[in-house]
Amino acid sequence: MKKLTIAIDGHASTGKSSIAKKIAIKYGYIYINSGSMYRAVTLFAIENKLLGELNDNIDLFIEKLHAAFINFRFNENNLISEIFLNGRNVEKEISSLEISNYVSKVAAIPEIRKEMVKLQRNIDRKKGVVMDGRDIGSVVFPDADIKLFLTASDTVRANRRFEEMINNGLSVSYDDILNNIRIRDSLDSSRTDSPLIIENDAVVIDNSNMSINEQIKQIILLIDKKIVN
Numbered sequence: 162m163k164k165l166t167i168a169i170d171g172h173a174s175t176g177k178s179s180i181a182k183k184i185a186i187k188y189g190y191i192y193i194n195s196g197s198m199y200r201a202v203t204l205f206a207i208e209n210k211l212l213g214e215l216n217d218n219i220d221l222f223i224e225k226l227h228a229a230f231i232n233f234r235f236n237e238n239n240l241i242s243e244i245f246l247n248g249r250n251v252e253k254e255i256s257s258l259e260i261s262n263y264v265s266k267v268a269a270i271p272e273i274r275k276e277m278v279k280l281q282r283n284i285d286r287k288k289g290v291v292m293d294g295r296d297i298g299s300v301v302f303p304d305a306d307i308k309l310f311l312t313a314s315d316t317v318r319a320n321r322r323f324e325e326m327i328n329n330g331l332s333v334s335y336d337d338i339l340n341n342i343r344i345r346d347s348l349d350s351s352r353t354d355s356p357l358i359i360e361n362d363a364v365v366i367d368n369s370n371m372s373i374n375e376q377i378k379q380i381i382l383l384i385d386k387k388i389v390n
Contacts, residue, residue: 163388164190164289168298170357171311173265173345174318175368176376177293180311183377185291186240188384193233193284195294195301197244198277199268200255201231205246206267207259219272226276258326258333261341265348268295274354296355298363306387308363309380315342317369 167184169177178194185192205226206212214222233242234250243252254260267273274296281301284290292301298308319339326333349357359365364383368376 164287165306165384165387166286166289166302166304167291167307167309167384168302168305169291169293169309169311170295170298170360170363171293171309172313172315172318172357173342173349174322175311175313176321176373177311179373180376180380181291181293182241183373184380184384187381188289188291190289190291191235191284191286192241193281193290193292194242194244195277195281195292195297196264196268197252197255198231198280199273200260200264201244201246201251202226202273202277203260203264203267204251204255205229205231207263212263215267215270219270223272223276226273231280253329256326256329258331258337258341261345265345269348269352269354271354278355295349295357298360299358300355303360307383308360309383310359310363310365311376312365312367313369315339315346318342 167190169181171177178196181194182192184190206215206222209225211222211225230247232245234245235241236243243250244255245251278301281292284292294301298305298310316339319335319342322338322342323333323335326338366376366379
């Protein structure tokens with residue numbers, strides 16, 4: 162069976178990761194959340210008190226980042242690849258609102274994007290890959306077999322994120338999350354290096370009023386048609 166490279170881009174909190182995971186599990190593909198890589202870098206900067214270097218001395222920051230080790234490991238229990246920072250599983254830590262408040266600024270820095278894109282492009286695609294992020298179809302894998310772009314209203318996305326974080330036991334306010342999403346949308350779309358754009362050959366899915374299952378069904382039809390052809 163033909164193995165595909167599937168790129169899923171879109172706005173913050175549109176459910177890209179949840180959908181990408183389900184698609185990867187269904188087809189036995191490798192799942193990579195590119196956004197988690199930038200979140201891991203943000204966590205690294207915070208823990209090592211290097212946020213100031215992002216503006217004052219990016220070369221020093223990149224030098225220190227080279228000494229860090231960011232990688233993915235496949236979890237046999239949940240069938241997804243989880244991100245590790247220097248040998249430590251940081252999947253839960255990178256979901257905090259503190260990380261969310263900084264990650265778009267970190268991801269907008271060209272030198273950091275260059276380093277992350279290198280890691281992403283080195284992933285073996287022979288077994289099939291589903292990767293989600295902001296520039297997967299436009300920059301990382303412009304030759305992807307299927308490109309999807311997910312979007313939804315900012316209020317719907319804020320409510321989804323709010324419920325997710327509350328269910329995870331985090332104390333947050335809806336207004337803070339909505340403000341964070343609007344700021345991230347602006348930063349993602351206006352950055353000079355690899356801005357969030359909709360590729361001409363991408364299938365746009367507005368999931369404001371769609372369930373995950375409805376989206377999965379639509380995407381499966383696209384994948385199965387591509388595999389056959």
